[in-house]
Amino acid sequence: MCGGEGRAVRLPGAPECAGVFQQEGPTPAPAMEGKQDYDLLVIGGGSGGLACAKEAAQLGKKVAVVDYVEPSPRGTSWGLGGTCVNVGCIPKKLMHQAALLGGMIRDAPHYGWDVAQPVQHDWKKMAEAVQNHVKSLNWGHRVQLQDRKVKYFNIKASFVNEHTISGVTKGGKETLLSAEHIVIATGGRPKYPTHIEGALEYGITSDDIFWLKDSPGKTLVVGASYVALECAGFLTGLGLDTTVMMRSIPLRGFDQQMSSLVTEYMASQGTHFLKHCIPSRVQKLPDGQLQVTWEDLTSGIENVGTFDTVLWAIGRIPETRSLNLENAGINTNPNSQKILVDAQEATSVPHIYAIGDVAEGRPELTPTAIMAGKLLAQRLCGQSSDVMDYSNVPTTIFTPLEYGCVGLSEEEAIAHYGEEHVEVYHAYYKPLEFTVAERDASQCYIKMVCLRKPPQLVLGLHLLGPNAGEVTQGFALGIKFGASYKQVMQTVGIHPTCAEEVVKLRISKRSGLDPTVTGC
Structure with a gap:
């Protein structure tokens, strides 16, 4: 990990907050001698950057935010908010x-x-309706920055040196800005498989799908990430013929038993899956449809199909390439292109920080970026020494049957502690709401991953079912602060809810007993 060589010191007689902005460490470049334009400059107007900027401004700092949205290859662009x-x-x-x-x-x-x-x-x-709501949020962010006296620049930034950035407007006008501290919060953008013929010309990504004026029609979603499955799930739910093409496993990095249940449910609801397949070519037919050629990796056979829309959801890349990070001496991971940071979010240049998706080793989640940004601002202003704790962060995947999780997957727990030291309690359950409507509930499932040794510390919780996010959020508090299986079992459930099934988990995988919940 990089960064941290510069040590913050307070000048004698300086106000508590202001003092932290004086640094021991590398001498600024000659062009930067004297007073900087801003105490803090944030590059990126997404969730993390805005949270950091607003917090620092509220604590009395002179702050600027620089944000610019490069239109997608399909020409889609949007406003402030990331x-x-x-x-x-x-x-x-x-x-x-x-x-x-x-x-x-x-x-x-x-x-x-x-x-x-x-x-x-x-x-x-x-x-x-969705786009109007998003536009209202764009406007709300502008107003909030104005209310907190944060200067907003709609310019594309790149580093000139370790204290200065050059920003270029859409019209080509250049602005130079300097700051004592700089926070990089530029996030990421979807990947395009540029090696596939027609991918860039005819495909779209999650940067485009939400801004389409007209229905995408019959859609091929390429990828098995949470973005791929979420998009495929709501497209199917809206009545569109939707196919997911997966090269390998779904939801890499998540618990694989849960991931399989997610895709099983989606298949039962009408989403088509092409497993172990990779596309090789996209062509536009005279009638406007897209002809996709792909290879079945299992059989080696080449197949062809036609779709109205091809949606690439094969991962994301950090927005670092145009920042000219080398001009400031900022180190990145050569493979991921993400910025290397330490526990304080500092880069290899002590007064430059990186938060959110652009930082190496950080979860690509909005709430973690927001909290990291706020805590960073508080540290810079001498209000707190707290650093962001990235352990036991809860999240939810909004597939048709939602998947909420916090803590370790079953695979991670076994890899870390050994199978003989891990106990997994589990249950298949049926939400009451599914009964009268005779809905399929065969994939509604909960498992709690624990240490086997009493009192059986909870290592992870995984829930597949309606409102999984709402359920997971509550249990995340207990797991974050060291809840044991015994304590969870002492918790009274709220009846009849899906959440109560968590506090009724009595059957372990080790026992081999049927985990299907029956009756009340």
């Missing part, structure tokens, strides 16, 4: 909700509602 607000969490959850509502409408007749079937979905109307 990936989460514009092309991530927010529009994704709203479209997920649209799909869930379709399922509820189909359930409604079982509950006595006279709803004409089949129901039709209007993509254009949904998209307009």
Whole structure:
């Protein structure tokens, strides 16, 4: 890990917050002698960068935010707020909700509602509502920066030296800005498989799907990441013919038993899966459809299919290439291109920091970037010495059957502690809401990964079912602060809920007993 050589010191007689902005360490470049334009300059107007900027400004610092959205290859662009607000969490959850509502409408007749079937979905109307909400959030971020007297620059930044950046507007006008401390929070963008013929010309990514004015129609989603499965899930839920092409395993890095259950449920709801397949070519036909050629890695046979839309969801790359990091002496991982940071979020240059998706070894999650940004601002202002704790961070994948998790996967626990020292309690359960509507609940499943030795510290919790995020958030508190299996079992459940199934986990995998929940 890099960074941390410079030590913050307070000048005699200086205010408590201001003093931390004086550094021991490398002497600034001659061009930067004298007073800087800003105490803190944040590059990137996403969740982490905005949180850091607003916190520092509230603590009395002179702060600027530089943000610029390079349009996607398809020409999609958006406003202030970063990936989460514009092309991530927010529009994704709203479209997920649209799909869930379709399922509820189909359930409604079982509950006595006279709803004409089949129901039709209007993509254009949904998209307009989602996009209007996102635009309101863009505006809200602008207002919040203004209220906190944070200067906002809509310019594309690159480093001139370790204290100065050059920013270029859309019209080509250049601005030079300097700061005593700089935070890089530029996030990442979706990968394109540029080695595949037609991929760039005819494909789209998650940067585009949420801003489409018209329905994508029959869609091929290439990839098995959470982005791929979430998008495929809501597209299927909205009534679109959707296929997922997977090269290897789904949800790499997540618990693989849970990942298999996620894809099994999606398949049961109508999503098609092409497993162990890789695309080789995308061509546009005279009628406008896209012809995709792919290879089945198991048989070696080449196949062809036609789609209206091809969505690439094969991972993300950090937005570091245009920053000219070498001008400031900032080290990156040569493989990932992410910025190397220490526990204080400092780069190899002590007064330059990196937070969020652009930093090496950090979870690519909005809430962790926000908290890291706030804590960094507080440390820079001498208000706190707390550093971000990245252990036991909860998250949820918003597939049709949601997957919430916190802590270690079963594979990680066994690898770390040994199978003989790990106890896994599990249960298949049926949400009460699924009963009257006669919904398939065969993939609704919970498991708690624990140490076998009493009191059996909880190492991880994994839940597949409705509202998994809401359930996981509550249990994350206990797991974060060292809850044991015994303590969870002493917790009274709320009946009838899916969450109560967690505190009723009595059957271990080791026992070999049937984990299916029956009755109340």
